Amino acid sequence: MAVDEPSRYTSSEDAARAVKEMLHELVRLTTLEEESPQSFKVRAYEKAGLAIESTTDDIRPLSASALAKLDGIGKSTAAKIRQFLDSGTVDKLDELREKYPREFAELAKIPGVGPKTLKAMRDKLGVQNLDDLRRALDEEEVRTLPRMGAASEAKIKQAIERLGLGGKDNRTPVADVMGIAERLVDRLSGHPNVADVTYCGSLRRMAETIGDVDITVASEQPEEVMSEVRKLPEVDELLLSGSTKTSFLTTTGLQVDVRVVEPDQFGAATLYFTGSKAHNIALRQRSIDRSLLLNEYGLFEVDDDGQQTLMAAKTEDEIYQALDMAVVPPPMREGTGEVQAAADGTLPDIIQREHIQGDLHYHTDRSGDGRSSLEEMVTSASNQGYRYLAITDHGEDLAINGSSQAEMEEHRQRIQELQPQFPKMRILFGCELNIGPDGGLDYEPDFRRQFEYTVASVHSHFDLSKEDQTQRLLNAIEDPTVNSIGHLTGRYIGRRPGIEIDYDEVIAALVANDVALEVNGALQRLDAASNVVRRAVEKGVKLVINTDSHHTSELGRMEYGVRTAQRGWAPRELVVNSWTEKKFMKWVQARR
């Protein structure tokens, strides 16, 4: 690409996302080519994808040799990435696409059908697409392949039926999964044979979308637990069930995998099933370097005769310690440098739920969409042990849900009257200001200044240009009555994309104006997203983790917000609502 030619990607995120998609396609097609997902080439491309994900540099201007310096990317993949950035194509990928057309490669999404089976189907039965496969199944040809029989045919048929709901790649927004996962854990934890139970997998890592629910159970009677699991009301279709593992589909098509281990192995099992795959591989590699064996049953010393001696298994913490490294919180286990950092002792002092001293985005029925009274909301916050709380009902610009100046003044009166009943918790008269299309805010500046704390957020005009969206946020951030920016993009995960903004500009403005970036714990939002949090943290942006509660039942969202912040490597010192009341108030008032 000539130096003066504009990049085909409008931002570094665009470029990184496109490269990741390109590498993912390379993974899928190379799996077919090599006939194995364990192929070293496949794993190399997977690793390269993680390397792109973990770098915060703009990869667009990097030369092939600079790209090859990234950990996990070598000369060959670097050249492919460079060619892709320059021309939008990769020779190798074009060759593979020729060999494995989309409609054939799609067949690999069918659960139970792997690359070897696919190759046999194509070579021996001439299967090129889904229609061919249906025909081969109807004519009972698939059973003529090696290691295939009538049962395999039935399984594949059933899997194809389900494809409409979801193949292997289908992922569900975390908001649609957390409830059922927590309910399953509740049901099982009440069982007398269950010593302990937790959900693991991407849900525990607080990913935005979830492939399936992994539940790990500690029990001395695995058979009885499996029997219990098969009887759960959530089970719609049983996929497989052995002595220690059962998989089923719920009525919504969500897959749930339940594994039972000995109580003494619970830590090793939860570590293993929480993943991520990349994190596990890095931990195992570290084990091997120390002549140890790590699996879902524990960390073992292996002597020359192959005799295994248990070193740690009961808790995740003791396994990390035995590996001579810091404990990595689940949301950080993504294989993006955390294992190295934990080993080097450079893992930051990550924010934890128990550090949180207050909630600073909190509605009452003063807001049109609020459903609990001021008294109920304040009482429930006090029960959390909070030391301070900001009541932030909507400003007047939000036509249906907002409050006029007169209504706000009355609201302030009620808050002041309530305060003496809560001597241990400071209640701040606040507001959720609406950021208009041009960055304008509710009320006159003089009245806005009377709020003790504000969160300013976007609620409408989601389709403006990236430049306009960035500018409206900059205008709001620069306003001296704004303390924080709420749900940065306004997205609903899996349903509505957020506004497009220039993150570098917004992050720079947050730093310059000492305005905090909210991590909103509502599961449909989780906004700012963890990758944005990580970029903001690198620049020293202050954070505030909130529940955006509209009802007393929503206070538990704080946990999800904290986990999202952890996923963004947020250190405690940057989270303003982990500070003492004195320090926090000093920061708030410095803005006024």
Place this chain on the structure above:
DNA sequence: GCCGTTTTCGGCCCGACTGTTTTCAGTCG
């Protein structure tokens, strides 16, 4: 395809379940 405190070759994480086999290959996580 990547990598290096056994460094330019020779390794590369580990195990459950299924269906087909008579001891294991394929798939999945």
